[in-house]
Amino acid sequence: MESPELARFEAVVLPHLDAAYTLARHLMRNANDAEDAVQEACLRALTYFDGFHGAHEQSARAWLLAIVRNTVYTWRRRARADALATEFDERTHSEAIADEHPEATLLRTAAKEVVGRAVDRLPPEFREVIVLREFQGLSYKEISDVAGVPVGTVMSRLARARTRLQEALRDEEAP
Amino acid sequence: MTHPSEAQLDAYLDGELAAVEARELEAHLPQCPECAQFRDGRLALRAALQADVPTFQAPDVLRQRVRAALRAAASPRPPRRLGAPVLGPALAFAASLAIVALGSWRLGLQRGAGERLTDEVLESHVRSLMPGHLTDVPSSDQHTVKPWFNGRLDFSPPVSDFAGAGYPLVGGRLDYVAEHAVAALVYGRRQHIINVFVWPVARGSAIASAALERQGYHVMHWNTSDYAYWVVSDLGMPELRDFARLVQQADVETTGRP
Numbered sequence: 001m002e003s004p005e006l007a008r009f010e011a012v013v014l015p016h017l018d019a020a021y022t023l024a025r026h027l028m029r030n031a032n033d034a035e036d037a038v039q040e041a042c043l044r045a046l047t048y049f050d051g052f053h054g055a056h057e058q059s060a061r062a063w064l065l066a067i068v069r070n071t072v073y074t075w076r077r078r079a080r081a082d083a084l085a086t087e088f089d090e091r092t093h094s095e096a097i098a099d100e101h102p103e104a105t106l107l108r109t110a111a112k113e114v115v116g117r118a119v120d121r122l123p124p125e126f127r128e129v130i131v132l133r134e135f136q137g138l139s140y141k142e143i144s145d146v147a148g149v150p151v152g153t154v155m156s157r158l159a160r161a162r163t164r165l166q167e168a169l170r171d172e173e174a175p
Numbered sequence: 176m177t178h179p180s181e182a183q184l185d186a187y188l189d190g191e192l193a194a195v196e197a198r199e200l201e202a203h204l205p206q207c208p209e210c211a212q213f214r215d216g217r218l219a220l221r222a223a224l225q226a227d228v229p230t231f232q233a234p235d236v237l238r239q240r241v242r243a244a245l246r247a248a249a250s251p252r253p254p255r256r257l258g259a260p261v262l263g264p265a266l267a268f269a270a271s272l273a274i275v276a277l278g279s280w281r282l283g284l285q286r287g288a289g290e291r292l293t294d295e296v297l298e299s300h301v302r303s304l305m306p307g308h309l310t311d312v313p314s315s316d317q318h319t320v321k322p323w324f325n326g327r328l329d330f331s332p333p334v335s336d337f338a339g340a341g342y343p344l345v346g347g348r349l350d351y352v353a354e355h356a357v358a359a360l361v362y363g364r365r366q367h368i369i370n371v372f373v374w375p376v377a378r379g380s381a382i383a384s385a386a387l388e389r390q391g392y393h394v395m396h397w398n399t400s401d402y403a404y405w406v407v408s409d410l411g412m413p414e415l416r417d418f419a420r421l422v423q424q425a426d427v428e429t430t431g432r433p
Contacts (some may be wrong), residue, residue, distance in 0.1 A: 003249055005249070006245060006246065006249040009245070009249075010242070010245065014238075014241070014242075017233040017237070017238060017241065018231070018232050018233050020233070021231050021232070021233035021234075021237065022230065022231040025231045026231075031234075032311075032312055032323070033311075034231075035234070035236075035237045035240070036311055036312075038233065038237060038241065039237065039240055039241050039244055039307060040307060042241045042244070042245060043244055043245065043248050043306070043307050046245055046248055046249065114227075115223050115224060115227040115228055116227065116228045116229065119224070119228060130224070133189065134221065134224045134225065134228075135224075135225075135228065135230065139191065140186070140189070140191045155182040155185065155186055155191075156182050158182070158185055158189075159180075159181040159182040159184075159185045162185065162217060162220055163181065165220055165224075166216055166217075166220050169220070169223065
């Protein structure tokens with residue numbers, strides 16, 4: 001059932017699936033949830049695709065990421081069991097890492113986990129600006145579109161998030 | 176220039192500062208050890224983030240799932256005939272499916288509560304048939320599906336696979352019925368879908384067991400000492416009763432109570 005419209009949608013949106021999944025993984029912290037959120041976001045995006053035609057200045061990536069973000073936050077509001085879910089997720093997450101890495105790399109992995117954990121521990125509104133800026137290289141304007149806040153708020157959140165990360169890493173290093 | 180704010184310095188390092196301001200800052204930095212130290216800290220942080228945080232790639236399975244879901248959603252739906260089940264094209268690949276939903280639920284004591292629940296359960300069933308809505312955790316492994324509900328519900332639902340009897344477990348999902356979270360388990364049988372909703376019976380008034388037909392769907396309901404079960408499907412009533420027996424047996428085996 002390949003329609004021209006669907007083909008166009010896939011050409012515009014599917015190249016950004018990695019970016020969508022990365023944002024979802026950092027916001028959900030669980031691979032299954034992240035996959036489900038991305039799938040639902042893509043379906044939502046298809047429904048909104050008509051509206052995307054008019055928004056020339058918006059990049060397709062930022063547009064998709066905004067939908068992913070809204071999907072995740074809708075789920076969070078619905079679930080309201082985030083704390084418990086996170087404990088469960090971290091267990092499976094660390095098991096997954098153990099599966100992927102042979103024992104020899106465990107030390108290196110431990111060092112890397114410190115930074116990843118510090119990002120994970122940021123409040124969601126700080127975590128998302130870090131992910132969008134540092135891992136996906138979005139401009140301030142694009143982040144402002146995705147997060148639905150003014151550019152000034154993006155700037156202050158980024159600054160505060162970075163300072164928190166630096167503090168967290170300093171605390172880890174302290175004896 | 177006056178001392179820049181942290182946000183201004185960040186914007187400069189991110190290449191987001193207007194050219195005039197950026198030039199001022201560049202002139203300021205060499206004269207201000209404090210700002211230079213701030214810059215070095217930020218650069219070190221950026222290096223650590225980019226070197227040490229794993230990048231994620233969308234798994235191939237997800238890519239395939241998304242493409243399949245998009246195709247299903249984009250293809251025109253056949254017109255719904257009166258009394259016929261709404262089977263989305265996305266479900267064509269899934270043989271027969273049944274859903275067991277378990278959730279926390281406070282039931283009203285008023286008359287008609289059974290009727291309302293029947294409507295809600297039926298609505299959830301139909302909603303689950305829409306493309307992409309069937310499962311939150313697609314898995315035929317009960318040991319994957321059951322722990323998925325940890326932290327999403329305040330009880331751990333009994334989950335069994337009946338593949339041996341021709342009703343394979345397809346997955347589970349969190350659903351909402353009567354404004355309460357319920358968890359759903361999905362099973363399959365040929366082209367049919369069955370929804371069974373279950374929640375702790377202690378949470379609300381018991382409603383008498385029932386087996387009825389509504390809008391072309393069959394609905395079964397019963398209580399155990401622990402859980403209230405609702406089963407919905409377009410499957411024929413004899414097979415639905417057969418499936419219900421399996422669920423009842425599994426419940427007894429899990430809880431040790433009739």
